[in-house]
Amino acid sequence: MNAVTLGACIKKGGSEAMRKRKFYYKLLIAYVLIVFVYTMIVASMFFYKNNEIVQLELKYRQDALLREARDKIDTQLNIASNLINQLKINSSVLEYAEKSERDYYVVTKVYNELRKNIDAFADFGFTIGVGKLNDGLIITPNSTMDKARFYAEIGLAQEHKQEIESALYKGNFAKSLFLHTYGDSGNRRITLIKKEPNLELVFYVSYYESYLLPQMPGSSEGFAIIKGDRLIAYNGSLGAKPFEQLIAGPGKPAVSGMTVRDVESKVFGDLKYAYIVEKNPINSQIRSLAKESLAVYLVLAAIGLLLAMLAANRTYRPIQRAVNQFKSYGEPIGRDELAFIQSTADGIYKLNENLQQTISRYKLPLRKKMIGDLLFGLLPLKKAAPELEAYNLTHLSGPVTVAIIEVAANSEPEKQVPNTYLFEMTNRVMGLIEQCLSQEQKCELLGLDHRRFVVLLTEEDSPALRQWLINVLRDIGSSLAIQLVAAIGGTASHIGEAERAYHEALKLMEYRFVMERRTLITADDIKQLRNSGYYYPLEMERDLIAAVISGNKEKALSVMHKLLEENLDTRSLSIEKRSQFILSIVSTLNRINQQLERQAYNTAAGEKWYPKLMLCPDVQQLKQAIYRLIDEMMDRIEDENGKIDQSIACHIVEYIHRHYDRDISLNDMAEQFNFSPSYISTLFKNHTGDNFRDYLNNVRVKKAKEIISGERGVKIQDLALRVGCNNANTFIRMFKRYEGISPGQYAQNLE
Missing domain, CATH: 3.30.450 (Beta-Lactamase)
Structure with missing residues (x-):
């Protein structure tokens, strides 16, 4: 089974059959080139030194x-x-x-x-x-x-x-x-x-x-x-x-x-x-010296070729053994032996990774998995009772209070705290809370992510339970120098209501940013909050600003929809509170303008938004006006970005037409306009329909045709250099690709 699975993993990396001993020939060619270059240097030194002797003898004869x-x-x-x-x-x-x-x-x-x-x-x-x-x-x-x-x-x-x-x-x-x-x-x-x-x-x-x-x-x-x-x-x-x-x-x-x-x-x-x-007339001595140097070169090249073959064989031997070993996992594929070994190693790594995930999944205690299925609604009610009895969780059959506890931190420093640290801290908190709760009653804990976990208490929700939980969280938070926040979702009278209580707790946890660092959040707190003020947490404002600036219109509208639904539909805001909420929305839009630094959204324009929104006669028109503001702002940002991209593309095209006779590349363009090569390539493709290299070559061919038409008898080498090609053969292939004929045939057709 392992060989079949690994073979499937390898085939995902490529389906091209591997050419036999291709890497060996690459290795041999590399060694041969090194030997030939070395022997050429030695032969050149031999010729140079002997030529010096000949020149000294010639000087002596001339002086004599x-x-x-x-x-x-x-x-x-x-x-x-x-x-x-x-x-x-x-x-x-x-x-x-x-x-x-x-x-x-x-x-x-x-x-x-x-x-x-x-x-x-x-x-x-x-x-x-x-x-x-x-x-x-x-x-x-x-x-x-x-x-x-x-x-x-x-x-x-x-x-x-x-x-x-x-x-x-x-x-x-x-x-x-x-x-x-x-x-x-x-x-x-x-x-x-x-x-x-x-x-x-x-x-x-x-x-x-x-x-x-x-x-x-x-x-x-x-x-x-x-x-x-x-x-x-x-x-x-x-x-x-x-x-x-x-x-x-x-x-x-x-x-x-x-x-x-x-x-x-x-x-x-x-x-x-x-x-x-x-100076240096070619005489018989020079010819003789050149023949001797050529003979030395040929002898050294022959010896070097033999040594290169021996070195290539010895170097290739372990690679061949690895290829033979990996053949048992599947048919060799890839460009060469190293590519096959790499793809096989990647397949082994993926298989090992999948195996580790499988082991981890099965290592997860089935008891915890069953609690998770219960809270997430994955366990049918008919199977709940037998499962609780099977895993000795019958104490969860009666009234159960569901609470979610989160390891919180300050808003700014939180960005610098790694998730690994939060995960370790959350595990420590879970251990301490389980130790404290087990002394009072039976309870179950289940980790959700690196900073949240669920606590199931076998006691109905009451003021005494809430106070006791607040005291425990404060003691643990003080000892670990962290802040803990809990949200109680209410009491589930039977096991079938556990999912409802869990989602209520999740919903309450969303209000943690507007509860002034409360240790425990309950449904009563939210009712009081809705009757006393508007809902506009700092985290949702950040999400809105980030979505607008990044151009994510769907995310921006989604965040705004949640804010409007909560404040205009769910809550009964007074005129004063609604005015404050509208002012907060306008302030957020002004902050977006400041970050974008766009002249079209100046402060004066922002001041006009507030009175316009306040003049809306009903909630629906207010919603539509706010949505319209978001739409207009997103559209203007998109148009501005499009104009900038179009301007950059035009400048690149203009640069090509002015400097086609130079050896320019995509990296040169990226350096010229201070963008990444991938961005320049995508932008140029979107605005011209051609990739950068094809467009440049097309311009060079057109310029070459103009030169051929205006200057009869121009040499191909000179023509290639004049249009930015350093190699005449490359230029001929490029010209034939776009015109179907060579430059020489094109010139003959004009005649």
Whole structure:
């Protein structure tokens, strides 16, 4: 029976059949993802570290190339400088310098001196020429010629001539000038022009560029000679632009996308050599490193996959045992194994709960149950006598007085007293009263709730019984620091009247709030109360205020109906008391207005209610007027709430149309308008007919159609981002859901 009952409890949680080992596959996938991510990180670190080593090696090679080029060029320049220094002290050159007029004999001697070193000039890839500042003749190892011919031979242009004039022929100090020229044969040259002011001599050293500059075979590198802020010469595939950017920037700027290295010359202080190469060019080393990293990743992934399978099997083993154990209670259902275990556990909990309730119900003494059935009218009169005899309750057959006792408390502190405390206190009071009463007469007690219980006294109602009961309640209340209130429903002459006496006591207990903390309430007290004043207990006023504010119209009218029936139908109120009752009703309505803080119900309006109600000619019209006031107030509250909801819904719709291109959600709306997500969802559904997500997606699709119609050729990725979708595939599915075709097909149809 337990298995069948538990199976029924489980099926209430869901009827979907459980897919076999579904949780195992989820677990395995999770482990595999962790392994793959971990191996990806390890492989990336392997690639990163090895790439650092490759980059360091590349930097070392580039620095070595730059130093080697500097040493080679400096050697060439140093050789030329040494040769010039030797010529400066040569007797023939000195004699040539001292002659104020041209002496061809001395010129020939200088020519012969230069001829001696013609082979050395050719080996080192340069030619040399000697001339005076104020003489148009230039002496070279091959011949003598005028300056114009010589300048043309080494490729000096007109602007070069002007620069030489301005740089060398002004002032009496030594100067040197580097020029990048093209010779007659088209060979590019680098020409060094050096002035010796003391000798009035000018030396021209012209290098072939191919001898001086290093070769740049790569497709993304370049080399240049820079003097101050001037680019002298360069070679390589990058052209002059990167070097011009290097010269133009302050200090040593980082040329975009390039690695820049430079070094100063050891021969000329203001001369430096620069090497520029593109950053991280994909070369064979990088490819090889990537292949090695991929191999490491695959090996680690394979090992990790095996470990993931082992870990998933070990983790899943206890879950599988639990599933096999629970299968005896019913067919597995739910999304996966954990859902099946959860539903089975819930079923066991419910079954245990039902079992505990059953045990508790049968633990309840049958004697007490029989008394309850007697008071509640559940026991037929024909069966009452045999039942009383069966449970030894024959003393209840004669006259019985029914009293209800309640553990009362102050109105405000009562809200803070937990029910468990009141239940314990009520049980203590029941024990003390049973102990006191059992000394005087036979009695029976029956608990009703956490603060009330019934006492059946085998004695007729009398002043002596009432006083005795008042004394007992006061003594117990004083000892426990609580207040006890009792209501006597009268005497039941026979057992069949016990139900009537019980309900009379219940009715009398309702007057406990207007009896000025009376310990015992009787029917005589209520008659006197009805003849002396109106009935308007504080508890019923609270219920009325709460019902109106919460919008519970049915409850508000029910409370008002009880008040009007008691005061206008049951009681015979004098004109003065009726006026006081009407004033109390108006005061309650004014307090409701104050709590609602609505401008439509101000104090002035409330002051008009009292005279209008007092002018009613009879009781029926007074009732109708009061009911009408309640109806109008409830309707206005409902209308106001509807207007507020409509306004909020309009603001949400407006917000969607303004910010559809953002990633907005229902939680964002709730935070924006300071409401809960569930309230926003219900409000939006009620006022638009669509849920929030469908409405937002529909707006995005409409905006996308407008963009496609106005901008032909727009890309899907760009279109998705412009309407608030970060994923193009999600956008395509959304568009197809509402339009039946993809965005691309929609654009083709427009064409």
